[in-house]
Amino acid sequence: MLIEILKNMFSRDLNKLKTEIESYKNEAILWEVDTNISNSAGNLCLHLIGNLNAFVGAELGKSGYVRQRELEFSTKNVPREELIKKIAETLLVVISTLDNLTEEDLKKDFPLKVFENKTSTEFFLIHLITHLSYHLGQINYHRRLLEK
Template sequence: MMIKELEKLFVRDLEKLRGELDQYPNEETLWKVVDGISNSGGNLVMHLCGNLQHFIGAVLHDTGYVRQRDFEFNGRMDLNQLNEEIGKTIEVIRSYFKDADSETFDGDYPLEVFGYPMSIGYFLIHLQGHLNYHLGQINYHRRILS
């Protein structure tokens, strides 16, 4: 597996996430939910950071992060806190990949998140796709409300 390339993709897309936040017309818009859209942009940002800090940070890198998934979808943070969470998430990604090697990615992911065993590499690729899926949703959410 291309370790450095995967790390660069995570960091690139988390920086894009920060860029999306910066383009919202105001903080209030970030939290709006409109017909046909289940989550606000702010809650999706919280979800992405919580997801990566949990599945990569806590599970793979023993950071001690404790996920509050319900808060990700129902809570609220101010814009500075959201940017701090993105920064923390980038730090977790960089720290994890600094210590990883290709043999690590061939190992089993410690949790059966989908109800079946998978390799760490497989799940990391899934997490990168998940990040992009929600990044696209945030982009559309922002453009609909701008």
Template sequence: MLSQILEEIFIRDLAILREEILRYDDEESLWIVDGEIANSGGNLALHIAGNLRHFIGAVLGGDGYVRNRESEFSARAVPREKIIAEIDAAAAAIRAVMPGLNKEILEETYPIEVFGRPMTNAFFLTHLATHLNYHLGQINYHRRLTANRKM
């Protein structure tokens, strides 16, 4: 049941992320940073997709995805369609992995220690859902803040 709930939340929020990226005025606006705003909407979207593809698709699903976390934050001027493709790939990884996570698997220890301590798959997947939502809010705010504005 929890895996179905989390899958629904991941897919819902990735669809919202996709729409947020499409709602930016133009591709240039995706990459605006200013003062204390160190991460652009484009970088945050790449980070969300890379994070989910790595921790769910690769670690739990064994799909072979190799993450480049540094690039998630350093990339600039990635075309919007490439960002959308990354979001769609994250959604595909979630759809492939989450249905196979039964109650017993959710209670097992996540295969790697992300925060320097062991945690269950259920705990870490819940963390990933809240992490996605945290950054989704940042992207929404960034998009509205940068609307009709060039840096």
């Protein structure tokens, strides 16, 4: 049951991320920062894509994805259509990985120690949902603040 809930939530929020990126009237603003905002929407989008591909795709799905976290924040001016394509690809990776997990797998330790203490896979997947939602809110705020 939890796997279906996770699939629903990841689908909902990754589709909302796509909608947010598409909602920028001026594509160049995706990459702007303001004195009160340290990360652009484009970089937050790349960060979410990297985060989910690393922790869900590579760690749980054995996709072979190699994360380059520093590039998530230093890369600029990726075309909107490429971001949208990467979001769609990430959604497929997340869903296919979750489809291959069992409820028993969720109870096991997450393969990496990310926090101070080991966590269960279900705990870490819920953390990833909240992380996605947090940055999704930042992207929404970024768009509304900078697109006047």
